[in-house]
Amino acid sequence: MRKALGARRKEGKMEQSARDEILAKLRAAPKKAIHPRPYVPPLSELSMTKEELIERFMKNLVEETGIVHRVPDMQAALDKLTEIVKAEGLKKVMVSTDDVVAPLDLPAWGQRNNIKVMTHKDFSDRESFKDAVFQEAEAGITGADFAVAETGTLGLIHNKDQARLVSLAPILHIAIAPLERMVPVYEQVIEKVFGDKAGATGRSPLLPSQFLFITGPSMTGDIQGALFKGMHGPRRIIVILVG
Amino acid sequence: MEIKTEQFTDLAKKELENDRLRTFLKVWFPVLSMKRDLGIATLPDPAAAQAYGAAIREEAMERLPELLEEFEKNALANGAKVFWARDAKEANDYITNLAKERGIKYVTKGKSMVTEETGLNEVLSQNGVEVWETDLGEFIAQQLHRPPFHIVGPAINVPVEEVRDLFLEKINLQEPTLDPVQLGYAARIFLRDKFHHVQMGITGINIAVAETGTIINVENEGNIRFTKASPPTQVSVMSVEKVVATMKDALHMIRLLCRNCTGQKLTAYVSMDSGPKKSGEIDGPEELFIVIVDNGRTKIYQDPIARDVLRCIRCAACLNSCPVYGKIGGYAYGWAYSGPMGQVLDPVLLGLERTQDLYRATTLCGACKSVCPVGIDHPSMFLYYRAKDVLGEPYFMAKRRPRSEERFFKAFAWAVSRPWLWNLAVRMIRPYINKDAREGVISKMKGPFAGWFRTRDLPVMAWITFHERWEKMKENA
Numbered sequence: 001m002r003k004a005l006g007a008r009r010k011e012g013k014m015e016q017s018a019r020d021e022i023l024a025k026l027r028a029a030p031k032k033a034i035h036p037r038p039y040v041p042p043l044s045e046l047s048m049t050k051e052e053l054i055e056r057f058m059k060n061l062v063e064e065t066g067i068v069h070r071v072p073d074m075q076a077a078l079d080k081l082t083e084i085v086k087a088e089g090l091k092k093v094m095v096s097t098d099d100v101v102a103p104l105d106l107p108a109w110g111q112r113n114n115i116k117v118m119t120h121k122d123f124s125d126r127e128s129f130k131d132a133v134f135q136e137a138e139a140g141i142t143g144a145d146f147a148v149a150e151t152g153t154l155g156l157i158h159n160k161d162q163a164r165l166v167s168l169a170p171i172l173h174i175a176i177a178p179l180e181r182m183v184p185v186y187e188q189v190i191e192k193v194f195g196d197k198a199g200a201t202g203r204s205p206l207l208p209s210q211f212l213f214i215t216g217p218s219m220t221g222d223i224q225g226a227l228f229k230g231m232h233g234p235r236r237i238i239v240i241l242v243g
Numbered sequence: 244m245e246i247k248t249e250q251f252t253d254l255a256k257k258e259l260e261n262d263r264l265r266t267f268l269k270v271w272f273p274v275l276s277m278k279r280d281l282g283i284a285t286l287p288d289p290a291a292a293q294a295y296g297a298a299i300r301e302e303a304m305e306r307l308p309e310l311l312e313e314f315e316k317n318a319l320a321n322g323a324k325v326f327w328a329r330d331a332k333e334a335n336d337y338i339t340n341l342a343k344e345r346g347i348k349y350v351t352k353g354k355s356m357v358t359e360e361t362g363l364n365e366v367l368s369q370n371g372v373e374v375w376e377t378d379l380g381e382f383i384a385q386q387l388h389r390p391p392f393h394i395v396g397p398a399i400n401v402p403v404e405e406v407r408d409l410f411l412e413k414i415n416l417q418e419p420t421l422d423p424v425q426l427g428y429a430a431r432i433f434l435r436d437k438f439h440h441v442q443m444g445i446t447g448i449n450i451a452v453a454e455t456g457t458i459i460n461v462e463n464e465g466n467i468r469f470t471k472a473s474p475p476t477q478v479s480v481m482s483v484e485k486v487v488a489t490m491k492d493a494l495h496m497i498r499l500l501c502r503n504c505t506g507q508k509l510t511a512y513v514s515m516d517s518g519p520k521k522s523g524e525i526d527g528p529e530e531l532f533i534v535i536v537d538n539g540r541t542k543i544y545q546d547p548i549a550r551d552v553l554r555c556i557r558c559a560a561c562l563n564s565c566p567v568y569g570k571i572g573g574y575a576y577g578w579a580y581s582g583p584m585g586q587v588l589d590p591v592l593l594g595l596e597r598t599q600d601l602y603r604a605t606t607l608c609g610a611c612k613s614v615c616p617v618g619i620d621h622p623s624m625f626l627y628y629r630a631k632d633v634l635g636e637p638y639f640m641a642k643r644r645p646r647s648e649e650r651f652f653k654a655f656a657w658a659v660s661r662p663w664l665w666n667l668a669v670r671m672i673r674p675y676i677n678k679d680a681r682e683g684v685i686s687k688m689k690g691p692f693a694g695w696f697r698t699r700d701l702p703v704m705a706w707i708t709f710h711e712r713w714e715k716m717k718e719n720a
Contacts, residue, residue: 018537019315019327022483025541026308032547034305037298041287060508120525129525130473134439151509160523164472168465186497190490194455207321207455207517209527210471215509218465222380222396223406225271226423231379232431232438233465233511 045149045184053149053182054241060152061239064216065229070241077176077242078104081141082113084174084238092116093139093170094132097161100143100176120163133169140166140234144177146192147241150185151215154239157193158210167214173234175214179243186213244362244390247577248589251600255575264572267400275563278506279614285508286498296499297618299492300554303484307544310453310486311535317456321518323531331361334536338363338445338478341532342372345476347443349373351434353460353467354381355447356557357482357536359391359579360592363445375437377466379430386413392573393581394559395504400572434466444470444528448481449500449556450493451533455517458533459493461500463511471514477528479516483540484553496556499616503560543591546638548627552587554617559584561611561621567604576601583611587624594640595632602628647691666710673704 016024045056058068069084071077081104085093095106097119110117118137123129133140142162146155154175158164167173183189193211218233229235247254258264286292303310315325328334342350350367352374358364364374364385376385383398384391386409391397398406403421410416410426414433420426446467450459458479460467471477487493501507520527543549562568562582573581580588586605590598602625611621628639635643658664679685684700687693 017327018329018333021329022327022535022537022541023308023312026311026483026544029541029545029550030547032305032550034302035298037302038291038294040291040295044287064511123525126475126525130439134435153509158524158527159521160525163524164468164526168468168472186494187491190494194457194490207457209516209518209520209524211515211517212468213509213513214511215507216511219463219511220379220427221505222378222383222399223401223423223426224267224403225274225396225399228424228427230431231427231464231466232377232434232469 043150043185048149048184050179050182053184054179056149057147057152057182058241060149061216061237062152064152065236066152066216067236067238068241069238072243074104074242077240078109080240081174081176082109085113085115085139088139088172090115090138090172092118092136093141094118094120094137094166095140096142096163096166097121098143098145099161100178101141102161104176106141120166129163130165130169133163133165137166137170139172139174140168140170141174142167142176144175144239145181146189147177147179147182147239148184148186148189148213149182153186153213153215155189155193156212156214157208158212159208164210164212167212168233171230171235173214173217173237174240175237176240176242179241182241244359244365244579246593246597248593248598248601250577251575251604254577255571255604258571258575263402264400265570268569268572271399272563272569275506276614279503279560279563280506282502282506282508283499285502292495292499293616294618295495296616297554299487299495300556300617301551303487303492304544304550304553306488307484307486310488311483313453314451314456314486315535317454318451318458318518318533319456321456323456323518323533325533325535328534328536328538330538331536334361334480334534334538335363335366337534338480338532339366339370339372341476341478342367342443343370345443347372347476349375349437349441350443350445351375351377351437351441351466351470351474352381352444353446353462353470354378354397355445355480356394356579357447357538358445358480360482361536361538363480375434377434377437377470378462378464379427379466382430382434383409390574390577391579391581393562394557394573394584438466438469438473441470441474443476443478444474445478445480446470448479448485448533450496451481451486452488452490452493452515453486454489457490457493457515457517459497459513459515461497461510461513463505463507465512468512468514471516471528472526475529476532477516477519477530478532478534480534480536482536482538484555500556500558503558503614503616539592542638546591549591549624549639551619552591552624554619555584555588556617557584558616560614560616561619564610564614566606566608566610583621587619587621590628591639595628595636596640596642599632599642602632651691666708669704669708673706676701677703677706 107117144154145157217229217237218231219229220231221227283289367374376382380397392400416429448458449461519531568582576585586601607622632641680703686700687696
């Protein structure tokens with residue numbers, strides 16, 4: 001029996017996996033020369049001063065209907081947050097526990113301001129967390145790991161302190177971005193998150209399960225090209241730049 | 244999805260009679276290509292950036308087998324599961340089984356062209372798994388049982404009245420409205436419930452990165468993010484050619500993709516997954532399946548010229564610049580891929596016989612080529628397919644033109660290279676041809692040449708030819 005199986009395997013093709021078959025076909029194809037890559041001038045953001053970068057970031061985000069506030073320090077950020085929450089009349093919010101917002105101790109801040117502040121850590125499982133973030137939370141409040149001037153983009157590393165649905169399911173997303181996390185272009189973000197050495201072994205387990213760029217609110221133009229915000233995700237995004 | 248590429252001419256005719264569609268295209272179409280031009284102009288040297296994109300995709304294609312292996316190795320190290328499928332059936336069966344094993348009642352789906360191609364939705368439905376397309380345009384197209392009209396706006400042509408009626412019937416739209424925003428919000432509420440309770444999500448993949456095993460999705464609505472955040476099982480499907488070497492290459496392609504697609508510098512969301520969620524994370528998939536589909540690509544890859552079409556990143560710049568697409572819209576092309584993108588892809592995916600009109604319905608103006616961020620030379624490709632078709636190339640299932648046509652052209656070549664015979668023939672044929680002339684042009688003819696005249700005119704043949712006049716002048720002199 002074993003011999004018969006071995007013989008069949010030796011016959012080849014029938015036993016070949018789809019993977020091996022696909023790769024073998026690709027390898028067997030005639031080769032072509034690869035042309036050298038042309039020179040591409042660097043993006044203008046790479047030669048900007050810090051203030052110019054901040055200005056570029058704000059301009060880009062405002063173009064996408066984002067609202068940007070700039071405050072000098074974390075205390076001022078908390079005050080700005082209180083002001084926003086009052087103005088919006090928010091009663092229930094879902095908050096990340098990332099390294100930007102955790103030090104603000106938002107649950108205590110919520111008690112002082114009569115706002116129900118939830119974090120995903122209040123929930124024991126996915127389903128109960130989803131019920132809250134889909135149905136209860138009127139806003140999601142997160143920190144940002146990066147702010148990219150190139151396009152007014154926030155970079156979020158999703159991990160145990162940064163749940164994916166907090167910046168997605170509620171109709172309003174409020175993000176707090178310390179200015180020392182401002183970078184000119186995407187490449188600097190990617191180098192920090194993914195490392196700069198190609199295919200380095202042992203690096204993979206360190207990669208975040210999901211890394212995300214956010215540029216403005218959710219949007220669509222799918223009905224007759226009419227553009228509007230808030231298709232599935234937040235209708236509005238408010239960014240507090242700190243520093 | 245039913246393949247109707249053979250019916251191109253009839254479908255195009257029908258679309259040309261649709262006044263509403265033509266008005267819509269007249270207004271919307273220039274806007275799309277203008278946005279694209281403004282978008283690409285935000286780069287310091289747009290031409291160099293496009294050429295760099297072509298170089299990235301050229302290299303990715305030439306190194307395809309090694310990059311796929313590297314991608315697989317890193318994706319596995321990230322904790323994803325990788326499944327390779329030779330064809331549509333293998334991919335569909337695998338995904339259907341995943342759903343059945345988990346007792347899945349319904350899935351939410353992000354827009355994925357390759358699953359349009361493989362007809363995954365039909366197979367899932369036949370097996371009792373409900374499928375909800377969640378991109379607004381794709382959702383409308385799915386509910387209307389129509390193919391995508393445009394790769395970026397699959398239902399952008401559908402009149403608001405039709406969307407209203409559809410939503411009144413299917414998703415409990417409370418108050419009839421013609422406001423696209425209110426209609427959109429009705430769909431938001433309906434699909435939000437699907438996202439909330441979904442147990443398995445299916446997405447496409449815009450870019451797969453070899454050096455990190457990362458898969459990237461580029462979107463505006465957030466439906467793909469929901470599909471990758473809410474359910475415990477995520478299935479992401481890619482065709483083999485989606486891979487690039489490095490994260491840096493991916494970033495450059497994203498810059499080009501967004502600008503060439505909608506004119507945006509970056510879409511609202513770009514999400515990059517490296518494996519399933521880690522322990523302690525409350526959302527995101529517990530298991531991530533990456534399905535790599537061949538479905539004819541390795542065959543295209545064998546031909547060094549046709550291989551170039553595999554560079555395509557589905558940005559739709561070629562659709563938005565095409566004078567033919569701009570008149571007939573996307574339905575006439577008869578399958579998942581429309582416009583010049585479909586005209587270069589479909590013939591090698593489906594065979595040259597079934598797609599006869601696709602590589603002929605072109606002005607060869609080269610507008611598509613001039614905007615392509617990956618350097619595909621569409622016009623040359625069309626001519627290449629025509630040549631293969633005439634020669635009856637079996638590799639791409641060419642039709643081979645009828646024997647009579649071949650004999651005719653042989654005789655024609657023989658005759659026109661003999662002046663006495665040419666002159667004799669002209670004299671014989673002229674009265675017959677000229678009898679239907681109107682205002683100096685012949686615009687129709689009966690018999691075997693009727694087809695040629697369907698879209699072309701011929702000036703009347705001169706009763707006295709240049710040669711005859713020349714002879715007469717010499718005599719008089």
